[in-house]
Amino acid sequence: MSATIQPQPGILQIELYKSGKSAVEGMEHVVKLSSNENPLGASDAAKVAYAREMHSLNRYPSSDHIELRTAIAQIHDLDADRIICGAGSDEVITFLCQAYAGPGDEVVYTEHGFLMYPISTLAVGATPVKVAEKERVADVDAILVACTPKTRLVFIANPNNPTGTMISGRDMARLAAGIPEQALLVIDGAYAEYVEGYDGGTALVDKLDNVVMTRTFSKIYGLGGLRVGWGYGPRHVIEVLNRIRGPFNLSSAGLASAEAAVRDVGFVDKCRKENARMRKWLTLALLELGIECDTSFANFILARFADEEQAEACNQALANEGLIVRQVAAYGLPNCLRITVGDEASCRRVAHTISNFFNAVL
Numbered sequence: 001m002s003a004t005i006q007p008q009p010g011i012l013q014i015e016l017y018k019s020g021k022s023a024v025e026g027m028e029h030v031v032k033l034s035s036n037e038n039p040l041g042a043s044d045a046a047k048v049a050y051a052r053e054m055h056s057l058n059r060y061p062s063s064d065h066i067e068l069r070t071a072i073a074q075i076h077d078l079d080a081d082r083i084i085c086g087a088g089s090d091e092v093i094t095f096l097c098q099a100y101a102g103p104g105d106e107v108v109y110t111e112h113g114f115l116m117y118p119i120s121t122l123a124v125g126a127t128p129v130k131v132a133e134k135e136r137v138a139d140v141d142a143i144l145v146a147c148t149p150k151t152r153l154v155f156i157a158n159p160n161n162p163t164g165t166m167i168s169g170r171d172m173a174r175l176a177a178g179i180p181e182q183a184l185l186v187i188d189g190a191y192a193e194y195v196e197g198y199d200g201g202t203a204l205v206d207k208l209d210n211v212v213m214t215r216t217f218s219k220i221y222g223l224g225g226l227r228v229g230w231g232y233g234p235r236h237v238i239e240v241l242n243r244i245r246g247p248f249n250l251s252s253a254g255l256a257s258a259e260a261a262v263r264d265v266g267f268v269d270k271c272r273k274e275n276a277r278m279r280k281w282l283t284l285a286l287l288e289l290g291i292e293c294d295t296s297f298a299n300f301i302l303a304r305f306a307d308e309e310q311a312e313a314c315n316q317a318l319a320n321e322g323l324i325v326r327q328v329a330a331y332g333l334p335n336c337l338r339i340t341v342g343d344e345a346s347c348r349r350v351a352h353t354i355s356n357f358f359n360a361v362l
């Protein structure tokens with residue numbers, strides 16, 4: 001008997017998300033530089049908090065996340081009532097689409113934007129509208145032109161993944177002021193902590209009624225495995241998102257570890273500085289090898305090769321040395337490799353392997 005049940009229209013248009021590889025066949029020891037994870041791991045304070053949770057695994061976790069929200073609010077000087085926590089910022093993005101978009105609505109995002117935006121959009125039956133960038137940087141004017149009376153959400157990651165580029169606070173404010181009144185601007189700050197002195201968009205959220213920010217514990221906090229993210233927005237938006245949030249959407253271990261992690265500002269500072277140091281080093285090394293890269297504000301570098309074939313061959317050369325990076329064809333950049341900034345030894349190995357690759361080709 002063949003199944004006649006069909007998914008909602010739109011679901012079959014979704015291309016399966018393929019995450020960064022974590023293994024090379026036949027190789028035991030690899031360095032994973034494909035998912036923008038923190039090479040320094042998580043802070044000791046977060047690990048201690050995680051271990052403590054072992055004694056109460058039978059208990060349901062907090063459903064209102066008050067301890068974590070309070071910690072985030074204290075550290076970032078925000079209102080805890082206007083914070084929502086999700087299983088990764090992915091879940092907050094999903095909540096936003098579920099709450100604000102549906103069939104007939106449009107969700108705008110940038111050309112080389114995070115793949116969860118179109119996925120979550122199609123999942124709710126809405127239409128993703130992809131807007132061209134200018135030299136791999138979001139084009140505010142083009143985004144504004146793409147907005148229509150059907151636009152409900154506008155997603156922009158700042159810094160953006162996989163390009164690593166940013167737009168200025170001024171441009172972001174112009175975007176927020178220019179989008180239609182029935183739309184929300186979502187500033188995705190997954191990599192915001194890597195930018196010295198950047199507030200991730202919080203000032204704009206505080207000033208306006210139509211701006212939401214999303215953040216994650218998966219990157220600089222080194223807690224990708226625990227799935228914790230959060231959003232900050234106007235009270236009316238957070239109230240709406242809480243209506244569709246499952247009561248126990250985060251684990252007790254995730255909540256406790258994230259709370260300890262956000263309070264460990266010394267660790268975050270150390271990671272930001274170390275990332276900046278090695279990002280600069282690796283960028284220069286790649287440029288010296290003749291590989292073009294934009295200035296990255298995040299914890300990865302987008303290396304642009306002559307063509308897709310060359311990028312693929314270099315990807316393979318790196319994999320042969322146990323160095324896993326990501327060819328970002330799914331983001332419309334098939335001639336590019338996105339390389340997470342690893343520790344010093346890994347960065348040196350990446351540069352050395354790419355140098356050998358070019359020497360062998362020449």
Ligand code: PMP
Pocket residue numbers: 087088089090091114157160161188190215216217218224227228229
């Ligand atoms: N936004 C951007 C721009 C990202 O790159 C990622 C992770 N790849 C996320 C959101 C989601 O991160 P998480 O769900 O782990 O918080």
